Amino acid sequence: MDIDELLSRYPRDVDLKPDGKVTIRVMDRSDRDAVLAFARSLPEEDLLFLRTDLTEESVVDEWFDAIDNGLTTSLIAYEGDATAGYATVHRTKARWTRRVGEIRVNVGPEYRSRGLGRNLTAQIFDIANALGLMKLMANMTADQIGAQAAFRRLGFTPEAMLGDFVEDRDGRPRDLVMMTYDMDGLSSQAGEPLRGL
């Protein structure tokens, strides 16, 4: 499906387990303050896999610049006014890596294990597919065992371990795990079929 047609289907509601509902929207600049507040509310552990420090305003502004110039497409989930999580796919301009996308998914601690991560990932897969991406990559620190388990369940496999690649705020080095997903199977392998798609 054409990317514009796919994005025109938002916003859409998604049910959470065991109950509750969030609304997923295509992220735009009106979400800036919500993204910043969400990032600042997360434990540091959940931000270390990012290449940049999302608690800084300038970094969030760069994210929205990337959305505006088409290199990043992001979804954000709200329950009322509360931010429940986001998923994003980022591409690079270089011709030789233009089919590779980096995805980042972050679900607020109180919304985890309720199916939101799977749902957001399935939707970002559909977007990645519409963008013509062939391979997706997701990074996390080696001690984010839960996130690695979740991404395995979503069909990703570990492809590289980068020793001492990340340093936390106390100066402690952490290894980074790079997990990848080849897009042949498309979203049906990653997520449950989504209602309304």
Ligand SMILES: CC(C)(COP(=O)(O)OP(=O)(O)OC[C@H]1O[C@@H](n2cnc3c(N)ncnc32)[C@H](O)[C@@H]1OP(=O)(O)O)[C@@H](O)C(=O)NCCC(=O)NCCS
């Ligand atoms: C990784 C993350 C996005 C998962 O989100 P979530 O909403 O909790 O995930 P879901 O509830 O949709 O679960 C997805 C699958 O992973 C499994 N899973 C989730 N958390 C798990 C855990 N801690 N241990 C083992 N499996 C887990 C679920 O059972 C589910 O599989 P199933 O549907 O086949 O049963 C979330 O934990 C998170 O935001 N972590 C911090 C940020 C991060 O590290 N992101 C990864 C880098 S991109």
